[in-house]
Amino acid sequence: MLDVSTKQSRAKFYSSSEWKILRQQRLELDHYECLWCKNEGKLTTQYDSILEVDHIKELEDYPELALDIDNLRTLCKDCHNKRHKRFNYRPSEKKKRWDDEWW
Template sequence: MTEYKTEAQKRTFYKSGAWNKLRQLALDRDNRECQECKREGRVHVDSIKVEGDRKSVELNVHHKYEIEDYPQLALVLDNLTTLCLNCHNKMHGRVFGEQKRKRWDDEMW
């Protein structure tokens, strides 16, 4: 079984034809919509390619069970879900631009 522990191994996997094909199947299955936004009653769809411009990345295909821990599920469609960049970053604990909440709401004297 292939391992995906190092960044080089993951990079090779995410550049593979097998991943790209499965990724497109997941996007099509999920109607190119963020499934987390959809659960929360919001809509976030993929961007549209404009001729002559680079297409902006709006959606990622996320492994529900990460490939470094569950390599046997790396190419299983049911282990994938479509997420917008914001939801994908939240799933991985990468939250940018939000201030940390103060522990106490007491006034400063």
């Protein structure tokens, strides 16, 4: 079984070619869109934010699912931070080109 118990072992996992290939496949399957934003009717792509591939069932708790593509999803950086309740979470304040237009 995959050892991801230490920061060093997780870094080794995330730098592996096997992970990088699987990560790319997940991004393609999700059309390079944040799935949480999409569920809220908002489109967030690689052009709007940094996209990250999230383990649905945590890597540390379910190492056997580390390379299971069905346990992965694409999230933008803001949603990924929200998901993990990171204290420095601040939604990006970047305005979109037409935010000030009224139609």
